[in-house]
Amino acid sequence: MKKILIIEDQATMRRNLALMLQMEGFDTATAENGRAGIEKAREQQPDLVLCDVMMPELDGYAVLRALREDEAFANTPFIFLTARTDRTDVRTGMNFGADDYLAKPVVRDDLLAAVHARLARAEMLQQRFAESSGFNPDFSRPDLLQHAHGLTPRESEVLVWVAQGKSNADVAAILGMSDKTVKHHLGVCFQKMGVESRNAASLVALETLSGHRRL
Amino acid sequence: MKKILIIEDQATMRRNLALMLQMEGFDTATAENGRAGIEKAREQQPDLVLCDVMMPELDGYAVLRALREDEAFANTPFIFLTARTDRTDVRTGMNFGADDYLAKPVVRDDLLAAVHARLARAEMLQQRFAESSGFNPDFSRPDLLQHAHGLTPRESEVLVWVAQGKSNADVAAILGMSDKTVKHHLGVCFQKMGVESRNAASLVALETLSGHRRL
DNA sequence: GACATCATCGGTCGAAGGTCGTATGCACGG
DNA sequence: CCGTGCATACGACCTTCGACCGATGATGTC
Numbered sequence: 001m002k003k004i005l006i007i008e009d010q011a012t013m014r015r016n017l018a019l020m021l022q023m024e025g026f027d028t029a030t031a032e033n034g035r036a037g038i039e040k041a042r043e044q045q046p047d048l049v050l051c052d053v054m055m056p057e058l059d060g061y062a063v064l065r066a067l068r069e070d071e072a073f074a075n076t077p078f079i080f081l082t083a084r085t086d087r088t089d090v091r092t093g094m095n096f097g098a099d100d101y102l103a104k105p106v107v108r109d110d111l112l113a114a115v116h117a118r119l120a121r122a123e124m125l126q127q128r129f130a131e132s133s134g135f136n137p138d139f140s141r142p143d144l145l146q147h148a149h150g151l152t153p154r155e156s157e158v159l160v161w162v163a164q165g166k167s168n169a170d171v172a173a174i175l176g177m178s179d180k181t182v183k184h185h186l187g188v189c190f191q192k193m194g195v196e197s198r199n200a201a202s203l204v205a206l207e208t209l210s211g212h213r214r215l
Numbered sequence: 216m217k218k219i220l221i222i223e224d225q226a227t228m229r230r231n232l233a234l235m236l237q238m239e240g241f242d243t244a245t246a247e248n249g250r251a252g253i254e255k256a257r258e259q260q261p262d263l264v265l266c267d268v269m270m271p272e273l274d275g276y277a278v279l280r281a282l283r284e285d286e287a288f289a290n291t292p293f294i295f296l297t298a299r300t301d302r303t304d305v306r307t308g309m310n311f312g313a314d315d316y317l318a319k320p321v322v323r324d325d326l327l328a329a330v331h332a333r334l335a336r337a338e339m340l341q342q343r344f345a346e347s348s349g350f351n352p353d354f355s356r357p358d359l360l361q362h363a364h365g366l367t368p369r370e371s372e373v374l375v376w377v378a379q380g381k382s383n384a385d386v387a388a389i390l391g392m393s394d395k396t397v398k399h400h401l402g403v404c405f406q407k408m409g410v411e412s413r414n415a416a417s418l419v420a421l422e423t424l425s426g427h428r429r430l
Numbered sequence: 431g432a433c434a435t436c437a438t439c440g441g442t443c444g445a446a447g448g449t450c451g452t453a454t455g456c457a458c459g460g
Numbered sequence: 461c462c463g464t465g466c467a468t469a470c471g472a473c474c475t476t477c478g479a480c481c482g483a484t485g486a487t488g489t490c
Contacts, residue, residue, distance in 0.1 A: 087318070094329060094332060096332070124283075125289060128286070135352070152435085162414070165414040165418045178439055184439085186478080370467095384446085396468055398447075402448070402449070
């Protein structure tokens with residue numbers, strides 16, 4: 001279940017927002033000013049933040065800036081709420097780095113649609129991040145090893161298979177060469193890469209093969 | 216230099232936008248309708264897209280949906296441009312997953328501020344992504360191996376060191392045990408993990424130790 | 431043609447890795 | 461009290477690895 005943090009100084013407004021979100025199946029947390037909001041965010045790790053602009057203690061802009069400086073909230077959607085709805089006000093909020101801007105009084109459908117849209121967007125990024133963040137070396141690019149460590153094409157081919165846990169005999173069979181040749185190539189690899197074991201070489205190779213992903 | 220794609224059917228508007236952005240030091244590409252815009256996006260790989268809503272061929276919503284379905288543009292900021300600036304129109308655009316919404320006629324300062332804000336936000340995410348995307352297994356978490364492969368605590372400790380390229384003798388010294396014991400634990404690890412070489416086990420272990428990063 | 435580089439193949443030898451069986455001490459639960 | 465699981469340890473045996481020695485041929489380049 002997604003958790004939403006509501007930072008809003010008016011008690012009735014806070015309750016209404018929380019209620020609307022809870023009826024939609026969201027988990028909610030609330031804070032009545034900026035300072036409390038930042039604390040609540042840190043302890044509750046919400047998936048989305050709804051924040052009023054004008055508040056005592058710390059205003060919405062300050063809250064946004066504080067959260068964006070925190071690694072943990074870099075990807076957390078942040079939606080401003082405010083009664084002031086003139087163009088310059090909206091622009092100020094968005095230019096601060098907010099993800100959306102809702103005008104009070106908040107219409108139920110607008111709120112839910114905005115929340116869902118922002119959560120969907122964040123989730124999409126999160127998913128792509130998870131896919132690429134783990135362990136996925138590109139074993140189809142021996143050329144990466146070649147350029148990274150000054151290996152010859154054949155040497156790097158041998159190495160990509162070794163990095164996949166193959167034995168010398170396996171590699172020999174796969175590449176259609178003698179195991180002696182595999183040994184020779186590997187020996188050269190060790191020298192060029194400055195390592196002394198097949199395991200260390202494997203580790204370095206995996207690191208090289210993993211370092212080239214794009215968002 | 217950041218590249219910005221402008222999708223807008225009115226020629227003068229298109230020129231004005233491009234000029235404003237070029238004066239600010241941006242690289243620009245333009246397209247006069249949705250279909251052409253999607254093509255241009257794919258070939259130019261812009262860092263941000265400015266897109267009119269009402270266009271012949273394919274409207275802005277369709278362009279946004281098409282780009283969001285493409286892996287390459289998951290993180291690319293998308294800003295709608297439109298003359299229709301009533302509340303429901305803005306909400307529709309944002310709920311489609313746009314990152315911002317500018318009303319025509321576009322004020323220079325608004326445009327540049329919005330572009331900079333969105334680029335900064337995207338860059339922040341990109342940076343965090345790059346940091347975590349490479350090769351960085353967490354060697355301080357033997358418990359991950361334990362639960363993932365049904366290993367005992369001691370076995371997983373041995374394995375994390377093996378995964379770091381240590382020899383049996385090294386591991387024995389590090390963990391204060393006999394090399395015979397290391398061999399025994401490793402043998403059990405191989406069985407439980409369904410591999411037959413220290414190298415393959417290392418590979419599986421690295422995969423397990425790399426899979427738990429958060430955005 | 432001389433020379434360098436790359437890829438291929440061969441041998442020997444010692445060190446490291448891996449499998450087998452066996453055994454002890456310890457802790458936990460029935 | 462006894463069985464089970466865990467960690468520890470030893471010895472014997474075989475396989476694999478990696479280093480050091482060598483050699484051939486196919487490329488290019490100057």
